[in-house]
Amino acid sequence: MGLPGEPPGRPIEFDTVLKSALARGFHVLVCDEAQWMSRECFEYWRYLWDDPSTDIAVVFAGGDGCAKVLRREPMLASRIYIWQHAVPLTLPEVLKAIPAFHPLWAGVDRDLTALVDKQAAHGNFRAWARITKLAADGLAAQGRTSVDEHLLRQVYGRLGVGT
Structure with a gap:
């Protein structure tokens, strides 16, 4: 994202810097191996997406079991616009x-x-x-x-x- 300087040491400061950067324009955030994310991580993704100042799309990508893990988080799953299953290229x-x-x-x-x-x-x-x-x-x-x-x-x- 091209953020200048050292990352803030405290979570609340980092949160402020991140949300400020996400408010400057549209961003696509990609979370690979989403099936390994914890509930707290999913909550943070939702928190960023719900913030009225951010303009983001979040792409969750993962292997076997990813959709099942995402669906276990109803507050997150209800915000997923498209569920896409990737198949091998012909x-x-x-x-x-x-x-x-x-x-x-x-x-x-x-x-x-x-x-x-x-x-x-x-x-x-x-x-x-x-x-x-x-x-x-x-x-x-x-x-x-x-x-x-x-x-x-x-x-x-x-x-x-x-x-």
Whole structure:
């Protein structure tokens, strides 16, 4: 959020700084792994959302059981506008999204991209992000610029994925 200076040491001071920043314009706050949040954490999210001076949207993302955990908090659940279940990308979606996601994939043959999805990513965007990071690191370390099967075997080895 680009807040200047050191964070305040006391919770009440931090709360004031945070709410002031959230009041300056619209913000989207993302809470990943929401299924692990405590009741007190959910109450704080609700408190920020309910404050008339803040202009925020909160996105709760999580794995198995996340919706169940969120629904256990009725004061929070009643404020959730959309419940969205994420499903893996289809192959046509992968072939469109992944080259747009990162320039590393822009010039890669569609058949090789499809093979990576079949062997390691399975339509999972988080898996694609991990593969992309490892591939980019591998290319940089080797002074190379393009993805090929040799590099992908190295990436798969780091992921513990067989080919």
